[in-house]
Amino acid sequence: MLKVWTNAVLHKFIQSRLEGYRLIVVSNREPYHHRYTPDGRVECSRPAGGMASALEPVMRACGGLWIAHGSADADRAVVDSHDHVEIPEGNPQFTLRRVWLTKEQVQGYYLGLSNQGLWPLCHVAFTRPYFERRDWDQYREVNQIFANAVLEEAADQPTFVFIQDYHFGLLPRMLSEANANLIVAQFWHIPWPNREVFRSFPWKEELLDGLLGNDLLGFHLRHHCQNFLDTVDRGIEALVDPSVSEVFRKGKRTLVRPFPISIDFDAYTAISQSAEVENHMNCWRRRIPLNGKRLGIGIDRLDYTKGIPDRIRALDVFFEECPEYRERLMFAQIGVPSRSSLPAYREVEREVDQLVESVNCRWGTDHWRPITLFKRQFSRAEMIALHRLADFCVVTSLHDGMNLVAKEFVASRIDGDGALVLSRFTGAARELRDAILINPFSIEETASAYKQALEMPSEERIRRMHRLREEVETNNIYAWAGRFLTALTRLEFPDRMENVENLENLEAEE
Numbered sequence: 073m074l075k076v077w078t079n080a081v082l083h084k085f086i087q088s089r090l091e092g093y094r095l096i097v098v099s100n101r102e103p104y105h106h107r108y109t110p111d112g113r114v115e116c117s118r119p120a121g122g123m124a125s126a127l128e129p130v131m132r133a134c135g136g137l138w139i140a141h142g143s144a145d146a147d148r149a150v151v152d153s154h155d156h157v158e159i160p161e162g163n164p165q166f167t168l169r170r171v172w173l174t175k176e177q178v179q180g181y182y183l184g185l186s187n188q189g190l191w192p193l194c195h196v197a198f199t200r201p202y203f204e205r206r207d208w209d210q211y212r213e214v215n216q217i218f219a220n221a222v223l224e225e226a227a228d229q230p231t232f233v234f235i236q237d238y239h240f241g242l243l244p245r246m247l248s249e250a251n252a253n254l255i256v257a258q259f260w261h262i263p264w265p266n267r268e269v270f271r272s273f274p275w276k277e278e279l280l281d282g283l284l285g286n287d288l289l290g291f292h293l294r295h296h297c298q299n300f301l302d303t304v305d306r307g308i309e310a311l312v313d314p315s316v317s318e319v320f321r322k323g324k325r326t327l328v329r330p331f332p333i334s335i336d337f338d339a340y341t342a343i344s345q346s347a348e349v350e351n352h353m354n355c356w357r358r359r360i361p362l363n364g365k366r367l368g369i370g371i372d373r374l375d376y377t378k379g380i381p382d383r384i385r386a387l388d389v390f391f392e393e394c395p396e397y398r399e400r401l402m403f404a405q406i407g408v409p410s411r412s413s414l415p416a417y418r419e420v421e422r423e424v425d426q427l428v429e430s431v432n433c434r435w436g437t438d439h440w441r442p443i444t445l446f447k448r449q450f451s452r453a454e455m456i457a458l459h460r461l462a463d464f465c466v467v468t469s470l471h472d473g474m475n476l477v478a479k480e481f482v483a484s485r486i487d488g489d490g491a492l493v494l495s496r497f498t499g500a501a502r503e504l505r506d507a508i509l510i511n512p513f514s515i516e517e518t519a520s521a522y523k524q525a526l527e528m529p530s531e532e533r534i535r536r537m538h539r540l541r542e543e544v545e546t547n548n549i550y551a552w553a554g555r556f557l558t559a560l561t562r563l564e565f566p567d568r569m570e571n572v573e574n575l576e577n578l579e580a581e582e
């Protein structure tokens with residue numbers, strides 16, 4: 073079996089196994105957005121969040137078309153008459169088609185049903201979901217808008233449609249009913265809850281039926297697949313075969329499989345070595361006056377699932393119990409504003425502000441502010457620079473499908489050093505066994521993990537980081553896409569399967 077999937081291997085794999093098929097990726101969030109700067113120029117940048125940044129290298133390797141919601145203020149100004157724009161600027165590798173939504177549609181489909189309904193329902197992080205009939209109607213309407221865009225782009229060409237995430241639970245059925253020649257697959261980037269939790273979703277039959285329009289449905293973990301099969305088994309008329317993880321409904325077979333997502337390890341390694349990152353490291357040294365102090369970091373969207381208040385409370389306990397670290401440890405938290413028009417997000421931001429303030433008041437001195445909070449988005453190079461400066465990185469999600477920050481930290485550490493404190497309730501914890509694994513609900517356990525990270529003998533820290541890097545290097549984003557496409561090929565084109573196991577051939581052709 074192939075040891076390391078690369079961009080080039082994936083490219084060849086797609087050319088040989090999906091020959092004759094066009095690839096269309098669909099997501100809500102666009103991989104790049106265009107915004108006006110204060111002086112009226114148009115700037116192109118990446119939005120925050122794991123999904124788009126993980127998919128982008130795959131799209132670069134495959135080419136094709138990406139359909140997403142155009143949500144930034146200059147997005148309309150740069151598209152052509154088909155709403156297309158070539159990405160990235162200057163070196164186009166794929167086409168982005170933007171779909172336009174009204175304020176009401178964004179409110180109902182994105183903020184309402186997706187982020188006040190499905191997001192808390194699936195994460196089960198003790199923030200309750202809200203379900204509104206009119207949000208569901210908007211969700212259906214927007215799924216249909218995206219379906220129309222896909223059908224128009226695919227026309228009568230053989231096409232493989234790869235749908236991302238919980239914003240599009242109804243889209244697969246809409247597509248497979250409208251055009252039986254499409255191959256439709258979806259990856260659900262967040263957890264799937266157990267059937268007891270899912271019972272509270274008011275339109276469960278329609279949502280499950282929508283998802284069963286897929287030929288292949290992927291989750292991060294086997295556990296999420298089992299939850300999904302169980303939910304289908306009890307929630308809707310369908311034939312579930314758990315032995316092969318398949319569901320039959322309305323004459324269609326849906327294969328349900330785990331594919332833990334990852335990042336472009338090689339790209340992180342390359343950027344980590346760049347002069348740009350060295351410059352950003354100097355900027356961070358000015359922002360956080362370390363002067364020989366140790367550094368802990370956290371990088372998250374300001375989301376209540378990330379457990380940011382819990383990690384700050386653990387810092388409070390840590391300074392109480394380990395006085396020798398007062399004036400000797402700094403903690404930098406990047407909190408990228410996210411979905412901030414929703415009350416639960418405003419509430420977590422307020423709580424984080426208050427906690428940072430209170431820890432800084434309690435322990436700070438004339439020469440030392442223990443926590444620095446940066447509430448804005450940073451570029452990838454800036455985040456890599458912060459990763460490189462840290463003694464340890466903290467991920468305290470109360471529940472997370474995967475969590476790519478943990479993998480980004482590991483991939484950024486070209487020096488082979490640094491400790492990772494990682495919540496057991498992330499998908500990443502299944503793979504990153506050499507992290508210091510914690511229950512983020514236990515403040516004491518998290519506080520003692522900080523101590524362990526700071527005091528671990530350097531040989532052990534380096535040994536652990538070495539194994540973590542091997543893991544992320546092997547199970548990188550190209551392996552994720554390659555395994556997903558292998559499962560799809562096996563399903564759709566068994567005749568193209570010869571040699572598929574032996575991907576060294578593809579490497580050898582390089």
Ligand code: G6P
Pocket residue numbers: 101120121122123124237238261262410411
């Ligand atoms: C998670 C979701 C993605 C989403 C990202 C950022 O990673 O799985 O689908 O894009 O969060 O959230 P946003 O709502 O800003 O797109």
